[in-house]
Amino acid sequence: MVTNIRDTTHAVEAAAVMRLLAHRPRLLALGEPTHEEDTLLRLRNDLFRQLVEQEGYRTIAIESDCLRGLVVDDYVTAGTGTLGAVMEHGFSHGWGALAGNRELVCWMRAFNDGRPEEDRLRFAGFDGPLEITGAASPRQALTALHGYLAARLDAGLLPCTVETLDRLLGTDDRWTEPAAMRNPDRSVGSSADAKELRLLADELVALLDTETPRLLADELVALLDTETPRLLATGPQDGLDRARLYARTATGLLRYHFRMADPAPNRLARLVSLRDSMMAGHLLAVAERGPALVHSHNGHAQRERSTMRMDGLPLEWWSAGALVAARLGREYAFLATALGTIRHRGVGTPPPDTLEGMLYALPEERCVVDAGQLASALGDTLPAPRVSPYYGYAAFDPAHLAGADGIVFVKDVLPDPAP
Structure with a gap:
């Protein structure tokens, strides 16, 4: 029986993290409560290096644009660019x-240099081409998907030409x-062109796997389903994987734009x-x-419903972590990160009755906490929630303790010294 909080803490090392987990996860998510802090990025980098060298991990996925991430992957695997x-x-x-991201890319490139392809590290972005104020044009994903299929299949199998796509897409x-995020009337998402693109995109994707096209609504997407054997015969699995990435992104963007044009009261909740x-x-x-290390905001990686306020409205939705955990079960693990101070952002010493305050009283500068043992040590009374004085920092919700496999605690987040 754990009675002392310090007895729940361990060094922030891959071996210690793995001992916290009952099962080896396929996805190990490391959350962060704020972005753009190199202290946290370097902690992530150190943990990823250890997972690579000691546990055989070969992929890191971060909360960044999935299409842009292909540029990074090409560089770290093949030195392209x-x-x-x-x-x-x-x-x-x-x-x-950010220096921490640059250091990660440089280390991955150096690690991969001279290694056989099957042993190289891979990089992935797993966010959509989205910003808080809007969404990208589906042009890049749609035309890349069409180009992949057109190079490998008879023209008669494709539901449209690239010229048709270009006409329907119009100008980016x-x-x-920018006004479309808050004004559905300014969105192109419900236009006749957008609706036709959704139908064509779905049919293209279906050609990747299944046997016959389903409906016109499945057109471009369907091609990825119906022609999988031929597509694999014309190139490596990695090419098909990228085509599926384009497919997910194209259809996801078109759905997102469609919801941007929807004036329903739950519009913003549907978008997030x-x-x-x-x-x-x-x-x-x-x-x-x-196995892969995933790095994102705690709110995207947690198993609980996520919450935020936008335009004065409270929003709730299931996080990516919750959705993935529902599919992978114990093969998904989540380490939340909690912080003591970020003084350069106005976040001072945490109150002693908060979880962060209790951990701040420990002598360690950083540690990983066994979440289950910590919950046992705390008993029935949860610590007080910490109120964040900085909009970019979301304190750990003590009510989420049971949903985390571990808590990584960093006592002081320091600004990166000027170059």
Whole structure:
């Protein structure tokens, strides 16, 4: 019986993390309560190196644009492009400018140099091409999917030509209209062109696997289903995997744009739910490669429903972690990260009656806590929730303790020194 909180803590090391888990996970998610802090990125990098060297992990997936992530993957696996271009174009949300991400990419490239293809590290982004203020045009994903199929299948099997796609897509600024997030009337998502694109996209995807096209509504997507044997005969599995990524992204973006045009009261909740659903689809595909480290905000990785306020409205939806855990069960593991201070963001010493305050009183600068043992040590009374003074930091909800496999605690998050 654990009676002392300190008895629940261990070093932040791969071996200690694995001892916390009853089963070896296919996806080990490391959450963070705030973004853009190199202290947390370097902790992630250290843990990933140990998982690679000691546990045979070969993939890391981060909360960044899945299409941009292909640029990073090509660089770390094959040296395609330059480091500068990869950091500029391979990450969304401006995260290519962070030193911790640059260090990760450099280490992966060096690790892969001279290794056989089957032993190389892989990089994946698992977010959609989405920002909080809008969504990308589906052009890149749709045309890449069409191009993959057109190069391998008879033209008569395809439901349309690339010229038809180009006509229906129109200019990209139709899709990226900034006002559309808050004004459904400004969205192209319910237009006749968008509806036809959804039908064609679904039929293209179906050609990847199943035997016959289902409905016109399945057109472009269906091709990925119906022609799998021929597609595999014309190229490696990795090419088909990328085509499936394009398919998930194209159909996900078209659904997202459709909901942007919907004036229903639950519109914003549907949008954030669709985003995490897209994330979950990409993560399940990553899991098929073998064990992977996943890095994202705690809110996307947790097993509980996520919450936030947008435009003054409370939103609730199932996180990507909850959706993936429902599919993978014990093959999904989640480590939440909790923090003591981020003084350069105005986050000072946590109150002693909060979970962060209790952990801050320990002498360790960082540790991983056995969540089950911590819950036992705390007993029936949960710590007080911490109120965040900084909008970009979401304190750990003590009510979520039972849903985490472990808590990584970092006492002080420091600013990265200026170069």
